Amino acid sequence: MTQLTIGHLAERAGVATSAIRFYESRGLIRSVRTPGNQRRYEQATLRRIAFIRTAQRVGLSLDEIADALATLPNHRTPTKADWSRLSRAWRPRIEEQIERLERLRDKLDGCIGCGCLSLKNCALNNPDDEVAPRGPGAVFLEPDRTEPR
Numbered sequence: 001m002t003q004l005t006i007g008h009l010a011e012r013a014g015v016a017t018s019a020i021r022f023y024e025s026r027g028l029i030r031s032v033r034t035p036g037n038q039r040r041y042e043q044a045t046l047r048r049i050a051f052i053r054t055a056q057r058v059g060l061s062l063d064e065i066a067d068a069l070a071t072l073p074n075h076r077t078p079t080k081a082d083w084s085r086l087s088r089a090w091r092p093r094i095e096e097q098i099e100r101l102e103r104l105r106d107k108l109d110g111c112i113g114c115g116c117l118s119l120k121n122c123a124l125n126n127p128d129d130e131v132a133p134r135g136p137g138a139v140f141l142e143p144d145r146t147e148p149r
Contacts, residue, residue, distance in 0.1 A: 003032070003040040013049040020049070026062055028052055028069060047077040059097045060090065 010017045023029045024039075029048050031039040048069070055065045068086045072078060078086065 002043045004043060004045070006031075006039045006041070009041045009045060009049075013046055013053075015049060015053070023049065023052060026066060028062070028066060030075060044077045051078050051083070055090075058090070058094055060093070064090075064093075 004012065006017050006020055010020055013020070020029070020041075024031060029041070029045050029052075031041050031045075034040055051069075052062075052065055055068070056062075060068075068089075069075075069078075071086075072082060
């Protein structure tokens with residue numbers, strides 16, 4: 001079984017050693033210790049890190065990633081079938097994020113989404129703060145919120 005040092009793993013995975021230690025502290029990856037108390041990682045850890053980084057790139061939180069990895073038996077690396085199952089489960093979440101980004105892109109130069117990010121009034125789309133009852137923040141940027149009149 002090939003084992004990698006933390007430095008070699010970091011280099012191969014394209015992440016900082018601090019990220020590897022952080023992922024390990026969160027239980028996303030694991031190492032074994034040498035008699036000199038140095039970390040060693042199985043080569044398959046590269047795939048787990050690739051999985052983590054890909055999931056982060058699509059906007060998933062580390063908690064969501066940890067939940068997904070927890071569904072794998074024996075802390076193993078996701079297989080193609082696992083990836084297919086997990087990505088199917090994430091699809092609605094990712095579609096919502098895409099919709100939110102599209103709304104942001106389309107409204108970026110004219111409106112901050114109203115609810116006015118806690119301002120009292122918005123003369124553009126929310127005079128007299130009419131959308132305040134719909135919730136805090138940029139409510140028009142949320143996929144399940146109503147467009148301004």
